[in-house]
Amino acid sequence: MLMFLTRKAEFSASHFCRLPSLSDAENVDLFGEEANPNGHGHNYIVEITVQGEPDPLTGMVVDLKEMKEILEREIVVPMDHRFLNFEVPPFQELVPTTANVAREIWRRLQPFFSTPDTTLSRVRLYETADLYVEVSGIDTSGEDAA
């Protein structure tokens, strides 16, 4: 029976959302208070969902210890207490909107859960309690999969 397993991780980071090609007023129109050039921070919460059949022997969809280590190594260590725009690729070039950070998390994790037994099913990133973005598939060209 196909099952979905979700594990949560948290990281605190600062960012701002601005396009150099736009004026201050245009940036505020587009990004609101996120456009403040000095940056601000969030306590991001990310929920990672992996799908698969439970192993008949262990009863596990995925080894939770291993999953925890992957999330820690690939997401939390590189992003926690960092300024995303300056310290975390590709956000020197790409605006770290909630959608882009969620997609970057998908890109980083997807290879680790694409196994014969498991698939990365969903990444849900809460920027605040009132806003989250959910990704359920990106192909390698960066375009959304159908």
Added chain:
Amino acid sequence: MTTLTRLYRFPASHRLHSSALSEAENSRVYGKCNNPFGHGHDYILQLLVAGPVEPETGLIVPIPALDSFVERYVLRRLAFRNLNLDVPQFANVVPTTENLVLVIADLIERHWPASFTERGASPCGLKIDETDRNRFEVLLPVTARRLASNRLNERVPVHV
């Protein structure tokens, strides 16, 4: 596929009472929600928007534009209102949260195209928490016909 979910809160009051049912039946069907004076909730509305992430901006839809849209077409009409008395859509419709979801879906779908003409983003779902134990969800688009099928013919009495 990428979707964005934004959460909004609004307080409102209502009374659940159907003029098609007797007093006893209303009391049995709606329980405490049939209290003649009505009662209130802090509703939590979640709006889901699906669409391509624009390569330049990294956005499905700008949050400031989404917030103004919801404020103008939804919250301003519902927040701090008595749904039965102050909201025309409920003049002949029992303001259950099922119907509230459909009324809000209709407002969003009706005004969305003119407000977000240049974007590929579209509303794809709506959730309302009436309390932290009751959540109602619909996938968008829903058609106006579904709300019409819930219509009753008489104004619901509410004592104020």
